[in-house]
Amino acid sequence: MTSHQNTQTMKPATAAKKLGVYLEATPAEFREGVVSRSELSALQADPPEWLRELRRNGPHPRPVVANKLGVSIAGLARGGVTEALTTEQIEALKQEEPEWLLRERTTQAEVRKEAVRIKEKNAERAEKARERNA
Known part of the structure; x- marks a missing residue:
């Protein structure tokens, strides 16, 4: 067959x-x-x-726009960006640094720090569990 x-x-x-x-x-x-x-x-x-x-x-899809601006997709929506943007438009936003962009970048940085903290805490717990089982 x-x-x-x-x-x-x-x-x-x-x-x-x-x-x-x-x-x-x-x-x-x-x-x-x-x-x-x-x-x-x-x-x-x-x-x-x-x-x-x-x-x-571009025009770039929202995930690419969010990445280039250093924010989340939800942050783009909160900032009123719902359409695809060109590289030129993204660069203009970076130059303007509107309040919403600064706020969303700060939020994104905090989210990343928290994710690292949780990952480290979980790794520490796993290591302690391995030591107990050894």
């Missing part, structure tokens, strides 16, 4: 998310088709000009 392997495909939205680009800014042929795993790998390994341009100048 011969096994037939089906090519795994994904929706364009999933592929765009994996590539870190805003779906609506991709070419029509990308948005209207399906993307196989091998096609995705090829796009990641050797991105075409349209993909390089999108990654360089």
Whole structure:
């Protein structure tokens, strides 16, 4: 019996998310088709000009915008940013440093510090448990 392997495909939205680009800014042929795993790998390994341009100048999806600004996605929403932004718009926001951005960056820094504290505490507990069991 011969096994037939089906090519795994994904929706364009999933592929765009994996590539870190805003779906609506991709070419029509990308948005209207399906993307196989091998096609995705090829796009990641050797991105075409349209993909390089999108990654360089945007518009960028919210997770990328949040990362570039150093805030959470929820922080973007609280700041009123609900749409994709270009690199130029992101740089302008960084220069302006609106109050909401400073506040969200502070919040994000506190969240990261707390995550590190919890991770260290859990590691300490695990080490004590190993010592007790040894």
